[in-house]
Amino acid sequence: MMDQIFDFSQIFRYAAAKLEAIHLSVGSYLSGLSSAKTAALILFLMTLILVLCLVLVWYVKSIVASIQRERMLEREYRSKLDNRLNKRLALEDDTDPSNDGSLNKNELDQPGKRRRKPDKKALPLDFDWKKNAAAAKKEDKIPVPDAFQYQFKPQKLITLTGLIMDMLERSVDEPKIAQTIMYKNQHLNSEDDVIQTITAIKFFIYLCVSGRFQNLNPHKALPQEDAALYHLANGDSSLALVLTEELIDRKIAAVKAMVAGREQDKAWCEASNCATIFGSLAAFSHNRLAISAFELAIEMNPRNVTAWGRLGDMYLREDMQEKAVWAYSNVLNIADEGIYTQQIANANKMMASYYSELGSRDIAANMLKSANTFYDSIGINRPLTEQEVKIVDLIETKQFENIEKIIDNLFASKNFRQGGYL
Numbered sequence: 432m433m434d435q436i437f438d439f440s441q442i443f444r445y446a447a448a449k450l451e452a453i454h455l456s457v458g459s460y461l462s463g464l465s466s467a468k469t470a471a472l473i474l475f476l477m478t479l480i481l482v483l484c485l486v487l488v489w490y491v492k493s494i495v496a497s498i499q500r501e502r503m504l505e506r507e508y509r510s511k512l513d514n515r516l517n518k519r520l521a522l523e524d525d526t527d528p529s530n531d532g533s534l535n536k537n538e539l540d541q542p543g544k545r546r547r548k549p550d551k552k553a554l555p556l557d558f559d560w561k562k563n564a565a566a567a568k569k570e571d572k573i574p575v576p577d578a579f580q581y582q583f584k585p586q587k588l589i590t591l592t593g594l595i596m597d598m599l600e601r602s603v604d605e606p607k608i609a610q611t612i613m614y615k616n617q618h619l620n621s622e623d624d625v626i627q628t629i630t631a632i633k634f635f636i637y638l639c640v641s642g643r644f645q646n647l648n649p650h651k652a653l654p655q656e657d658a659a660l661y662h663l664a665n666g667d668s669s670l671a672l673v674l675t676e677e678l679i680d681r682k683i684a685a686v687k688a689m690v691a692g693r694e695q696d697k698a699w700c701e702a703s704n705c706a707t708i709f710g711s712l713a714a715f716s717h718n719r720l721a722i723s724a725f726e727l728a729i730e731m732n733p734r735n736v737t738a739w740g741r742l743g744d745m746y747l748r749e750d751m752q753e754k755a756v757w758a759y760s761n762v763l764n765i766a767d768e769g770i771y772t773q774q775i776a777n778a779n780k781m782m783a784s785y786y787s788e789l790g791s792r793d794i795a796a797n798m799l800k801s802a803n804t805f806y807d808s809i810g811i812n813r814p815l816t817e818q819e820v821k822i823v824d825l826i827e828t829k830q831f832e833n834i835e836k837i838i839d840n841l842f843a844s845k846n847f848r849q850g851g852y853l
Contacts, residue, residue, distance in 0.1 A: 493790070500787050585617035588628055589715045593664040593830050594823075595632050600837045600844070605629055609811045611823055622811050623777035624714075627741060631711035634704075635671055636660065638678070640842050647677045660838050665831075668712040675709045683731075703732035710741055718748050736766045740774045743781060756785050776805035 591612050598608045605626075612625050620628075638644060639656035647653060659670035682702040689695040710724030722745045728738035743758030762771075762778040780802035787795035806812055815823070 496790055496792070500792075585619050586615045588612070588616055588620045588624060589666040591615055592628075592632060592666055592668075593834060594827060595629055596636070596660070596664050596841070597826055597830050597833075597837055599629075599633055599636065600840050605633070606809045606811065609809070610813055611815065611819075613811050614815050614820075615823075621744070621777065621780070622806050623740065623773065623780075624744065625811070626773060627711050627737070628714075631708045632663065634708045635663070635675065635712065636841055638675070640844065643678060644674045647674075647681055651677070653677060657838050657842070660841070661834060663712075664834050664838075666715070668715050671712050672709060675705060675712065679705045679709060679727075699731045700735075703728040703735045703738065706731065707735060707738045707741065710738070710745075714741070714745065718745050721745050722749070734765055736762055736771045736774045739765070740777050743778065747781065752785070755781065772805055776802040 594615070595608060595612060598611065608629055609622070609625050612629065613622065616625065639660055644653070644656055654670040654673055656674070659674055662668070662670045679702060682698065682705060686695060686698040686702060689698060706724050706728035710721040710728065713724055714721040722742065725738045725742040725745060728735050729742065732738070739758050739761045743755045743762070746752075746755035746758060759778040759782050762774055763782070766775050766778075768775060779798040783795040783799040783802065785795075786792075786798065
């Protein structure tokens with residue numbers, strides 16, 4: 432019964448008959464055509480086949496280019512990762528006997544003493560990491576840790592604000608802070624994210640210790656500066672945002688009352704800088720709020736290069752690629768190469784990905800090379816040495832115990848009072 436139902440010989444004969452009928456009909460149609468029409472039909476079919484072949488070639492090339500780009504980025508990432516792992520796994524001691532990696536724990540336990548004594552012995556620990564390492568007894572020497580202890584989980588930028596403030600209080604230079612934070616962050620954030628976060632925190636500390644938030648609005652209950660710094664050290668920027676927003680409102684009101692001219696333009700630039708710092712502090716957890724702040728900064732000063740770059744970063748976080756390209760293009764168009772090298776490097780790096788997706792690999796490679804040249808020059812992606820890792824780990828163990836003393840030292844620091852930004 433099944434053989435009768437599924438008789439394949441009948442199916443084949445039926446298909447052969449249909450094909451023969453089609454062949455005869457096509458043959459009769461072509462025989463009835465004139466030579467000119469036949470040639471035109473053949474040319475049409477050849478053109479259609481050529482177009483299909485071109486589409487197929489373009490599709491294959493786009494796939495190959497995408498694979499090559501992914502492999503290039505993967506090789507670059509693995510190369511950087513291998514460099515870090517090689518540094519972490521290197522357990523040989525420094526050949527310089529004076530650089531044995533020992534630390535004076537008492538000096539780190541009591542950071543307040545560093546500001547109260549003007550003599551050289553009381554200066555903060557020099558984070559040139561090698562030049563002025565404090566001497567310690569042999570029993571206090573930090574033991575060499577196991578290599579696997581260096582393979583830690585990357586930390587989010589918001590969890591590293593306390594370490595940034597601690598290192599700022601110790602007068603560590605900003606490139607070294609950026610290198611340390613990038614090491615702890617393991618590229619969860621971009622180089623510019625890290626640099627701009629350090630700048631924003633340093634700017635906010637200056638505003639606090641220089642009294643810029645005092646008597647802002649007597650009719651409104653505002654948080655104290657030390658409380659805002661304490662919360663910021665613990666990864667909470669909400670109080671800092673409240674104070675900065677009030678300062679921006681006051682500056683805008685004052686600028687509007689000024690007579691148009693150079694002084695008013697300068698005041699607009701200062702207000703724009705404050706809005707940029709507000710945006711960088713808001714970027715920890717509120718992308719949309721940060722976007723609004725950077726847009727306000729640009730409205731007050733359309734040539735605020737930093738605000739344009741940070742706006743592009745926030746657009747990318749919110750998957751607004753076209754707007755991000757627009758913002759980065761403005762950075763490249765208006766930035767002075769001799770002044771805004773950092774912002775140009777960030778824009779080049781982000782735009783390289785865009786041009787790579789378009790298939791402009793030469794342009795993308797040149798932009799990425801330019802960006803990496805700048806970041807290599809400041810050493811932000813350079814792995815920390817074993818001794819530096821030990822120092823940072825020791826600082827972090829005492830960081831939250833000493834945060835109140837650190838804040839007190841920041842208010843007493845002349846560096847922040849005299850080295851302002853506004």
